[in-house]
Structure formats: C-alpha cells, structure tokens
Amino acid sequence: MAEHTRSSIVIDATPAEVMAVIADFAAYPQWTGEVKEVDVLETGPDGRAAKVRLLLDAGAIRDEHTLAYTWDGDREVSWTLVSSQMLRALDGSYALAPAGKGPAKGTEVTYQLAVDVKIPMLGMIKRKAEKVIIDRALAGLKKRVEG
Numbered sequence: 295m296a297e298h299t300r301s302s303i304v305i306d307a308t309p310a311e312v313m314a315v316i317a318d319f320a321a322y323p324q325w326t327g328e329v330k331e332v333d334v335l336e337t338g339p340d341g342r343a344a345k346v347r348l349l350l351d352a353g354a355i356r357d358e359h360t361l362a363y364t365w366d367g368d369r370e371v372s373w374t375l376v377s378s379q380m381l382r383a384l385d386g387s388y389a390l391a392p393a394g395k396g397p398a399k400g401t402e403v404t405y406q407l408a409v410d411v412k413i414p415m416l417g418m419i420k421r422k423a424e425k426v427i428i429d430r431a432l433a434g435l436k437k438r439v440e441g
Contacts, residue, residue: 298385298406298407298408299406299407299408299428300404300405300406300407300428301404301405301428301429301432302402302403302404302405302432303402303403303432303433303435303436304393304400304401304402304403305400305401305403305435305436305439305440306399306400306439306440307399307400307401307439307440308392308399308401309368309369309390309391309392309401310368311401311439312368312390312401312403312435312439313367313368313371313388313390315435315438315439316371316388316435317342317343317365317371319332319334319343319346320332320334321438322348324438325434325435325437325438326430326431326434327430327434328350328351328430329348329349329350330349330350330351331347331348331349332346332347332348332349333346333347334346335347335360338363338365340365342363342365342371343363344362344363345360345361345362345363345376346360346361346363347359347360348360348361357378357379357380357381358378358379359375359376359377359378359379359380359381359384360375360376360377360378361373361374361375361376361384362374362375362376368390369389369390369391370387370388370389370390371387371388372385372386372387373385373386373387380411380412381409381410381411381412382410382411382412383408383409383410384407384408384409384410385407385408386405386406386407386408387405387406388403388404388405389403389404389406390402390403390404391404403432403435403436405428405431405432407427407428409427
C-alpha cells in the first residue's frame with residue numbers, strides 16, 4: 295500500500311479467536327456501526343470470504359462497495375477494492391501477532407488502511423478520516439471479541 299494509516303491494539307484473545315470475529319462478515323452490522331448490510335459473494339478454498347459486498351451508512355457518507363479478500367491463516371487478512379460508488383481505492387489489512395511472551399493470551403492487532411475517494415480531498419483530511427475509521431474498527435473489534 296502506498297500512503298497508508300496504521301494503528302494497533304491489544305485484544306485479550308488468541309489470534310484464532312480474533313480472526314474468527316474478523317471473518318464473520320454476517321455479524322458486522324451488529325458491531326461495526328457503519329456497515330448496514332453484508333453479502334459474501336464468493337468464498338475461497340479455505341471457506342473464508344473471497345469477495346464481499348458491503349453497504350455502509352456513516353451519516354453524510356453512504357456507499358456500497360465490493361472488496362476482494364486474501365487470507366493468511368490466522369496471521370493476516372488483506373483486502374482491495376473491486377468496485378465502489380464513491381471510492382477509487384480501499385486497500386487494507388489486519389495483521390495479528392501474539393502479544394508479549396509467556397502463557398498470557400493476547401493478540402496485537404495492527405490495522406492498516408489506504409483510501410482514495412473519487413471526489414478531491416486534501417491528503418491531511420483523508421489521513422484523518424482513515425485514522426477515525428481504523429480507531430473505530432479496532433475499538434469495535436476489541437469490544438466484540440472480549441465481550
């Protein structure tokens with residue numbers, strides 16, 4: 295990803311437990327806030343989603359887009375934009391790694407995102423929007439996994 299925004303959080307769960315929540319697209323409307331509808335259009339050989347249509351409603355921004363997903367076990371999932379009404383690009387990833395050493399279970403989740411909108415937008419404003427998206431997603435993921 296070219297210019298991207300990145301943030302991390304530690305979740306009190308194993309990487310497999312965290313990735314199970316990330317992979318459960320049907321539940322996204324219950325915990326993400328902005329995602330109102332999800333349709334898994336294709337699944338890969340591992341049974342996880344390969345192409346997903348999402349309907350987002352974030353107040354002033356309403357968009358429907360399709361993303362293609364690539365999975366690396368319970369270590370990483372990345373996505374790229376296939377189609378959108380408002381976006382030119384939406385590339386992101388969740389990278390999961392055990393947090394710390396020893397028997398304590400915990401996973402460091404790093405979310406990386408690069409967005410390019412079809413309407414002109416200052417880079418500084420775009421990075422701020424990416425940061426808000428990432429922070430909300432990580433907080434929602436942590437609450438969903440730990441709750």
